[in-house]
Amino acid sequence: MSDGGLTMRQMQHLLGFTWTPSPTSYEDAFKVMKTALKQGANFWNGGEHYGPPDANSLQLLKAYFTKYPEDAEKVVLSIKGGMGKDHAFDGTEKGVRPSVENCVRLLGGSKKIDIFECARVDKNTPIEETMAALLKMRNEGLIGGIGLSEVRAETIRRAAKVAPIAAVEIELSLWSTDPTRNGILDACRELKIPVVAYSPLGRGFLTGKFQSPDDIPEGDRRRTFPRFQEGMFDANMKLVRALEGIANKKGVTLPQIAISWVLALEKQFDVTIIPIPGSTKRDRVLENTTVVSLADAELAEVDVILSQNPVEGERYAENVMRLSDG
Template sequence: MTTALDQGANFWNGGEHYGPPDANSLQLLRAYFSMYPEDADKVVLSIKGGMGKDHAFDGTEKGVRPSVENCVRLLGGTKKIDIFECSRVDRNTPIEETMAALLKMRDEGLIGGIGLSEVRAETIRRAARVAPIAAVEIELSLWSTGATNNGVLETCKEFNIPVIAYSPLGRGFLTGKIQSPDDLPDGDRRKNFPRFQPGKIENNIKLVKALESIADRKGVTLPQIAISWVLALEKRFHVTIVPIPGSTKSERVLENCRVLSLAQEDLEDINCILSQHPVEGDRYEEQVMLLSDG
């Protein structure tokens, strides 16, 4: 984490439901900022929540407020929540109602700003009419290009909203180290994702192999190509994009922070590869996909 901050990677993302109850991301962040209190003002902290104990999403104030207050409690005053996002849109509650509730909590000082997660372009428009949107977090990578053609990036440009690109390395698939489901450890949730399953992964590996040829040609790593491609979308769509790759090793953080300038020829070659090797399989299990793109 200190390596990331040293490299200027100061947008940190956590979640109320990330990790076990006794050591989730908020508790780990509390431990970090307790050890390095001087870093608190250097970091923009975005936290996702809004999911109840039954894993259901409740976008009413009655549902969202306890989540916000719990996140604040878990941080223990070590760091303010700069941006709070409901992990998914509650389809039974108008987004306007959720935004009004979060705006009230922002004005109370519980959070610094309001973000959106896994949303459609129309949802962004409706939400932005109620409250300023600090960020929109979506899955965006060479593995998940939907935002380039569903109007989300254009809408974020229209409202001057930064885009937070989660899983820019395709949950590790764009590292080239996953060749079959057997390469994932037992209990790894990715084994449940259609893209990683037999009958799909074999075709998806062809995409990785083709992209690796560009990385080899430029003398860089595939993760560097993947992250640089995401950043190249800034120029194409005229919107700020912040990729947030995760890592457990400082050397990987250094690798991922090395931004490349992809030439037009590189981008054209990548687009050709994407058209030749479309990704097979959904991003999540069927029941989770029903909650996505709200």
């Protein structure tokens, strides 16, 4: 890691440790993590709030690196935190420091946090104050670098004036194309900041495994997302079916098309982009880390499909959308 960023060109895949409604045993998770690392997916993303306090992604990571200490230096670990009760965020040092220290404590010395980012921007605290607090903690050695999450272009530019930015994490996919138009990718190119694209498979919608809202398991929080609701679900399936046509003609899977499209934006915007598909099964890791090349004609066909099949519904419920840096 350099002072400001990462040599992300060496990290073409990322493994996301996100919330899942069906528990996975540590041993099964370890197999997936080992497969990911073998496939070159050495940039791992977790969160203090991914799972309950006594069994979240940090406990899993500690268990893994305790069992396989030789892998600690092979992995770049990015952790999101800063969320308090009721999804509240406090961007002051008093609010952020306990989260950073808790994440360090949960890892128990098994692995250093290479990048720490507040999951959302505190709208009541200037981003400059939050960055100064994180810079202080970086200089103390608590974290290796500072990331940003769910931010707009203006916030990126303001934050970068205070401290080096290691990465900017945003939702970016065929399901969420706003960053290609709202200046975020342009800001990251100008400032030479790598982009971490979360939910590149549209929270599973772009895998084609959901054919109706009833296919979403009970207790799965996607049931609360507008895009998965009756009416909007059927409209959004038109996009999936159209994209499946390209995948079938090419003899690849829809997830491979989705991830490869995200990676193709690197050339268009001249910025490093790392997609972060969350995977709980070894086969999915192998599929998601097999990148296919999309010809210019195929990318143009995708553009037409996107224009003819706009996604309906917000990314999150209204109360969650209000937390975004809009």
